[in-house]
Amino acid sequence: MNRITRMMMGIALLVCVSANALRAQDKCLSCHEATVGGQPVEMFKHDIHHAKGISCAGCHGGDSKTEEMDQAMNAKAGYIGVPKGDEISKACANCHANAAKMKSFGSNLPTNQFQNLQESVHGKLATNGKERIVQCTTCHNAHGIVAVRNASSPVFPLNIVKTCTKCHADAAFMRMYNPSLPVDQLDKYRTSVHGIRNAKGDAKVAQCASCHGSHDIRNAKDTKSKVYATNVPSTCAHCHSNAEYMKEYKIPTDQFDKFSKSVHGVALLTKHDLGAPACNSCHGNHAATPPGISSVSKVCGTCHALNADLFSASPHKKAFDDRKLPECETCHSNHEIIVATNKLLGVTSEAVCSRCHSEAQNAKGYAAAKAMRSLIDSLENNEKKASELVNEAEQKGMEISEAKYKLRDAHQARLESRTMVHAFNEGRFREVASKGLVVSATVSAEATDALDEYVFRRIGLGLATLAITILAISLYVYIRRIERRQAKGVQ
């Protein structure tokens, strides 16, 4: 037994001895038990505070050492009766916000819960305007408070859902504070992987506090909220990226790393684009469950509607269904969706088409993929060339705004053609791509004309300058001749 262990045991013994000594002195409990009895007394006997030697006077004030009721429940002795409203939380905070006091009871609980609660969405004023919406006792109960890890605690992971829904499933109550907030979270939760496991007694899976926090719960639109769009991935990753914690569930723990590098992750986490999806956009939030093979395209299609529709009507739909392949995910992956470039299309080794289509086995599909890749490459190259010509003409001071405007159409056609890929129909793809090729060619021609005009202007200026110079010299010579003649005339 080393020194530290001996010291810890010593402190525990000291706390135990002093707690027993204090309990013995608690006249409130003995008196109330003998005279009034009832639930509070019975519950308090199992309360962690009672176990730590804290008497009723710890919260209610007064003198717990005397049996004389007048003295024990005297205001001069600090008796406050049953605390009401914010006084409840303040009474708790007397100790729970005081690190020294908490240490004296051998507690290592954080001492910022009261402050967090005040700053949280629950710390706002209630409709009566006199107190905050939630007090400590709302979730922890008043008498009979036990440690969070105690299975009988209302905030124990298996109970907390019920505790939160006391208010959050009460439509009439919630209407007073946030009418737009759904009250069916519990129902949804019970359909989720988390909810099902929680109901089966798995205290490790996510429950309300895992994602929303406990004392520091904030509105989801608050940037400090754990469920604010840009914070959701790290909130989920808190458990899902913890290989040790997730070991027993046998699922990968690299989703966050992959998502961070994905086009969605970069948009959300790096560019802070709130329109970009977070974990809950695809998996749901309260009803969080991975989308099944049949529903992947529907989930992606909530944002990528046109792509999903085109795919559903394409020949690939049946082929994928027959092979039980998830639709979007097969080509684009799931968490690590990279920016879809032209390279995905075609028959090169990098192209996803070539995974199924080979020249020998599926010549038609192979040819179509090859042709589409060729078209989209041409489209990109021509647009780039047109853009360069427009920029050059613009830098040379030419008025080229109309061509520049048309360049948007070329860009739009390229975007449309990329969408049209999902129809997997070469004819339709060619139709859209051709539109872009025509626009690019028109823009290039206009920009080239402008550049030719630029040269023409300089040549024209040179010739004009030459003509003006000759004229000016001639005029000067003529003036000199007149003046010489006039001078001779005078003489």
Place this chain on the structure above:
Amino acid sequence: MKTLWSKTYHWINERVELDGLVEFMGKKYVPVNSHSIWYYFGGVSLFLFIIQVVTGILLLLYYKGGEALAFESIQFIMSKVQFGWLIRSIHSWTANLFILTALIHMFSVYFGKAYRKPREITWVTGMLMFFLAMGFGFSGYLLPWNELAFFATKVGTDIAGAVPVVGKPMMVFLRGGEEVTGATLSRFFGFHVAVLPGLFTVLLGIHLLLVQRQGMSEPLSYEEESPKERKTMPFFPNFLLRDMLLWLIVLNLLAILAVFFPWELGKKADLFASAPAGIKPEWYFLFMFQTLKYIPGKVFVFDGEVLGIMTFGLGGLLWLLVPFWDRKSSRGERNRFINYIGLFIVLYIIILTIVGWIL
């Protein structure tokens, strides 16, 4: 060829007696002295004004007034109309050079005391034309309906609106309402192509008539010389040909500017957009704009901006009436005070314009 020219001249002469005019011009002499160079700036200003009229009329063939079409029509002129870019760029560059040469012409007349009796009316008409030229610049600046023009007009008319008593009604009149809108553009277009040219032509007619009638003013030092020492040159053909030589050089300069620095069109005005940073008026308003920025919000009990505007107004009025209060020069006496005032104003304008341009 000569016979044809003689016949044509004879035909006109028979009807309008051209001989008299030619004789008058032949007898007209221009003094030759060390300050003669300044005489040419009046002619150059006239030449630039003619270019403005010609290019302005050509632009009118394609320009469409109105909020929805003004910007697009200039865009069309710049990109689709044959030599439209040249006409528009020359019009814009000439507008600026015209103000510059008119400014030089004005100061040369001022320092040469050429406004003294009997040329008071010539000075006043010249000054009024200069004010109209600034009006041309201000109204023409808005016509492309681009972002810079829109906000510069907003600022400019705001300043006009700060004038006590008449400011607000004047601002509403200029804008065609409380704000700068399409109505302002229509008005400015009307001022630019009808009202101002009409007034300017009348004043120019009087100005040129007086210059021809009274001849070139001679500097006081020139008058002190004996008549034998005084050198002159015939107005026709010598001075006129020299004038034309300078006009050719100016024309070439304009072509170079138009080709190498085509006048930009910028972005179309958006009435709901916020003003871009660094909005500045045209360079010839810059010294006044910069001064107003330096004047504190309150000077004693007066509003700083109002005080500044009133000071410039009063200064302009005194400048306009200089022939009537500079009696010394009219008597043929040297007046150094006038030179000091002029020098101060020239330096003030140059320094404040540079400061305004840089900051």
